[in-house]
Amino acid sequence: MPGPRVVPVQGDEQLPDRVDVVVIGGGIIGASTALELAERGLKVALCEKGGIGHEQSSRNWGWVRISRRDPRELPLMAQALPLWAGLAERVGKDVGYTRAGILFTCADDKSYAEHERWKRYLEDYPVSARMVSGAELGSLLPEGNRLQLKGALYTPDDGRAEPQQVAPAIAEAARAKGAVILTECAVRGIEQAAGRVCGVITERGPIACSSVVLAGGAWSSLFCSPLSVHLPQLKVLNSVIRTTPLEGGPQSAIWANHFAVRKRQDGGYTVASGHENIADIVPDSFRHARQFWPAFKQEHASLSLRLGQRFFQEAVLPRRWALDEASPFEYRRVLDPVPSIRQSNRALENLIKAFPVFSGVRIAQRWGGMIDVTPDAVPVISAVDAVPGFFIATGFSGHGFGIGPAAGRLMANLVTGEPPIVDIKAFSLSRFSDGSTPKPISGF
Template sequence: MTVRGAGETSLPQFAEVVVIGGGVIGVSCAFRLAEAGVDVLLLERDGLGEGSTAKAAGGIRSSFTKPVNVELGLRGLAEYSAFRERFGVEIDFRRDGYLYLITDPADVPAIGHCAELQRAHGVRSYLLDPAEVRDVLPLIEPDGVVAALWSPDDAKATPDAVVQGYARAARACGAQLRTGVEVTGIERDGDALAGVRTTAGFVRTGAVVCAAGAWSGRVGELAGLDLPVRPFQRQVVFTGPVPGLPESVPLTIELPSAFYFHREGAGLAMSYCEDDGFPGFGTRYEAGEWLPRLAELAGRRIPAVLDAGIRTAWAGLYEMTPDRNQIIGESVLLSRFFYATGFSGHGFQMGPATGELIRDLYLGRPTSVDVAELDVRRFAAAGSAPAEHHIV
């Protein structure tokens, strides 16, 4: 039997697991659970992949400063490199690499440690001097660059195509995916889950996966839990054709300004990440003081882009935690409430590993990566965990 909601929406009366959120994290979790034989219902307020995933840059990397993030990133690279063969969907996977441009000598030791960490995991990662930077990307004006980190195996893909591939695979395994359905309440029976209230009716369930991205804090509140995930607006502009643009352009990040760009068609997608950002759920692009600062950063580093003009621009949301690291685990306050959120700009690249982790946590299996340090309880512990850098 089903409970009928507005329009064509219908919900089952019961689901073994309810996944809240239809971005790349949610559909990856739904697929891996369904693949393992679990009865899964995914609920998405809007359309699949229409939240933060739709505005993701599509970068996939293992160049992180924490070993756990390196491992999660490597799993993403492995899955996406074989995605077309595994899922039958073209995701435009390209190994154009990541290039970090260092302009502050004080950052060089940390970048050197990052390179050593990558190599310890079998990843090609090289420290470059300024003269070598233009060998990787001739477009670059290297003035002020003191060193660079070059990770040629890092890549880029199309997030929307990945979401559709996972969604199709999840449905083929028996998962039910419902869009246009908003979760309005989470019912508890003491410290156990009883069900989920939605705009289309009530669903009994014994397990919930919160994969709601920037909205996860609100989902946590519905369950009486504190998930320290806050939304921050990020803006991106897309240029017209850039003269002399090479076919292969690494996703390039200047530090510490966090100005970044990558190839998008015949032009570039460009942005920079302010430390404090724009807190809140707003997704309206505002040029304001932000665009002149972007033009200053871009003109200094890639002068050719100044003649390209802006083709379009948009704003989206990052889901930030206090230490810029994701939270993955199961609540100790509400049994079978799992969370996979707060990826702080890294959700797309960590989607494959996260689906597998949530599956294994739900089934009580050993996880392929030890994610104990990503438990939400770290924020209540004395002191604070080291922050992940380079959140682009």
């Protein structure tokens, strides 16, 4: 079955001759960047090769969380939470956002201590988080649950939103502020003059501009290849189930060892494995092997390696192409991978064991999503020094939905030369070429 139904956005017909900024990619990061820039009065064109929000921005779990994030992301996520609180009013549309809390459960003393240690990272932020157990934990879980827990990390300021609604709503708000929204309009490449960006070539013609923001998700590394810009990035498949509406399930989102679940606005639930993903072996696996090796050694237990058709599909992709001919982005408009039935079924079975109330629930849909990951599982939100006027916002490693509105604001800071809302060092592209060895912090 194809991916989730996304609120449709009709693209503009007229290609502008010139704008200030072209944003490539119509997911939540690209749409948020376009809105921020348009609100500042800049002329913006948002170019999407397929439909707005049709890839990972609509396929994620819908969690809006600061809890259990890599500490390097916390300052930016702290900026995102108030943006989410005002997002519906800002864009004039319902995005399904609610602060219902998130529970990261602890099965034993070891995991309880790990979560308790992590909680200290939040001490400098205006966010409430606490360890819960006993009767207090019981009050946050459905009656009759069979979880055997030491406790949980509970963050009531965390919440959820509806991924199929958010990127479209933000893109429409950007258009209302003057941005041009171009769907089924792949950008083939960047043009340069006098040593800096001067425009882009799209499949529908050229657009002159002084800045380009690449928010292309899993396609970003390939886009950078003709520019000789090194962006280490791989793709990981996560599989999701959407259930029919159910009474009596949990209100807070829950992460446990063998499942993750959150309530949907329609009364159903989004269910996935909390730790199982599939990593296909592809040519990029070898190109970036040295930089990803520390992450693989650390996270191998959560990855199922697979050699299959994707190796051959990606092996024939050109790394360079002429800008007056069709690019790889025009031959595959949407990444719509087949989900893992085995992994998603196992997650649902474990959910039913923990919460018998789900025993009669029906599966409404399954989908797969390609998560774009970096060697340290931290995004790139950065200027590209080698190509003045070119900026990248990608590699959010499964954490992009919640942090998206703040990532868009940070990128707008960089493009306009404003003081950044957070320190950008952790997000710099240069960390992959300056001799350092970026890697994930254990446990995130």
